[in-house]
Amino acid sequence: MKLNLIAGEWVGSTQSTSNINPSDLSDRIGDYALASGQDVTDAISAAQSAFPAWAQSSPELRSDILDRAGAEILARRDELGHLLSREEGKTLAEGIGEVARAGRIFRYFAGEALRVTGERLNSVRAGLEVEIIREPEGVIGIITPWNFPIAIPAWKIAPALAYGNTVVFKPADLVPGSAWALADILHRAGVPAGVFNLVMGRGSVVGNAIVQSSQVRAISFTGSVQTGRQIGMACMERGKKVQMEMGGKNPLIICADADLDAAVSVAVNGSYFSTGQRCTASSRMIVERAIHDAFVDRIVQRLSTLRIGHALEADTDIGPVASAAQLQQDLEYIASGRSEGAELAFGGQPLNRQTEGYFLQPALFTGATNQMRINREEIFGPVASIIRVEDYEEAVSVANDTEFGLSSGICTTSLAKASDFKRRSGAGMVMVNTPTAGVDYHVPFGGRRNSSYGPREQGAHAREFYTALKTVYVTA
Ligand code: UN1
Numbered sequence: 001m002k003l004n005l006i007a008g009e010w011v012g013s014t015q016s017t018s019n020i021n022p023s024d025l026s027d028r029i030g031d032y033a034l035a036s037g038q039d040v041t042d043a044i045s046a047a048q049s050a051f052p053a054w055a056q057s058s059p060e061l062r063s064d065i066l067d068r069a070g071a072e073i074l075a076r077r078d079e080l081g082h083l084l085s086r087e088e089g090k091t092l093a094e095g096i097g098e099v100a101r102a103g104r105i106f107r108y109f110a111g112e113a114l115r116v117t118g119e120r121l122n123s124v125r126a127g128l129e130v131e132i133i134r135e136p137e138g139v140i141g142i143i144t145p146w147n148f149p150i151a152i153p154a155w156k157i158a159p160a161l162a163y164g165n166t167v168v169f170k171p172a173d174l175v176p177g178s179a180w181a182l183a184d185i186l187h188r189a190g191v192p193a194g195v196f197n198l199v200m201g202r203g204s205v206v207g208n209a210i211v212q213s214s215q216v217r218a219i220s221f222t223g224s225v226q227t228g229r230q231i232g233m234a235c236m237e238r239g240k241k242v243q244m245e246m247g248g249k250n251p252l253i254i255c256a257d258a259d260l261d262a263a264v265s266v267a268v269n270g271s272y273f274s275t276g277q278r279c280t281a282s283s284r285m286i287v288e289r290a291i292h293d294a295f296v297d298r299i300v301q302r303l304s305t306l307r308i309g310h311a312l313e314a315d316t317d318i319g320p321v322a323s324a325a326q327l328q329q330d331l332e333y334i335a336s337g338r339s340e341g342a343e344l345a346f347g348g349q350p351l352n353r354q355t356e357g358y359f360l361q362p363a364l365f366t367g368a369t370n371q372m373r374i375n376r377e378e379i380f381g382p383v384a385s386i387i388r389v390e391d392y393e394e395a396v397s398v399a400n401d402t403e404f405g406l407s408s409g410i411c412t413t414s415l416a417k418a419s420d421f422k423r424r425s426g427a428g429m430v431m432v433n434t435p436t437a438g439v440d441y442h443v444p445f446g447g448r449r450n451s452s453y454g455p456r457e458q459g460a461h462a463r464e465f466y467t468a469l470k471t472v473y474v475t476a
Pocket of ligand 1: 147436
């Protein structure tokens, strides 16, 4: 059994969970200890005790530890990518790519640890000087989803540690393998006891205990809108800082002047790769009438060539859905789209493969309207719709007619339209002739409206969440 890391020790539990491969339900990856409420209390106390020394430690020490962790993750990318794809179901290429991204994030923040700056201003009053300095917040609770089992933990844990915070980390209970591997790497990279703690388990026990604790100063959460709302309210009541990345209903506009082949590639990648299980997935393709029928023909043709299968097989394009519950949700939305009058132009059927797993044909709806449930709510699977519009103006208004605002995209050969959309999109990230999903790690990530709350993640802007400002007045 793989154990939790609390106060620098591997701690056992009377309860455990089995990590099952969604490509092959007979493949049990291993058993992972479930943390109890007491374990979480112990982890938080350890993080609290370790905080003063870590906060005052040399940035060079923190930088070296993060650098060592990043180097090991990169060196083991094939093995860890295999584990990730085995437990989550994205293809091996996607799994290895994600692990490499995590390694690079640690290396990036190894550099950032050395670049914490402040400001010095002249006071408006004579004889005074003002300084603005940044300090770590304290104990940070990190709660992550199952769809990026190592990259999302990396982009929260690396900046938290770089800026001198201590961490209590609860990974998604569906994917403890990558999280445990990351904890093991950090532990061996020399993170002092208590500075980083891993508590695996259920949201109702572990997540809840982290959110309730008065010792946890800030929470960074990625997951559903519903859970995010509850966490956000609880943080507000307890005066905690909170950052939340939640759902998306990301539009991709295909203009009549788009390069059709390029647009099909952008759409298929954004909508269906990683089995559509990305908050940045393009779930609403908004297509101008003049190009609509040609686009539908080409994308259906392309979808019919994709190989859906075991995530670890070399020729698989799209792996299984991550869990039985998620497959059920996808199928419910597919049924809902049909009952609301959209036409299933491709896919949407569960598939049998040599191994028992949660395989689902990518589903494409045509004749859909933006008011249908399938275009209002996040599905989080390989399910997307085409919404036909008359022209570019209607496309922009449909794109922005959503409660979400994470990512948006446009395929066009017109510089004027690309520039116009860049300004008018209501999303936090805008992609021109490139998929709505798949982002760089050194620039801000985040959205607007119901998609995100609080400061941005990733890149140097991550410091807004992971540090507290202090303003100091000095009479010279
Ligand atoms: C990406 O598109 O590269 O949960 C990252 C998610 C996002 C991450 C997407 N927070 O899907």
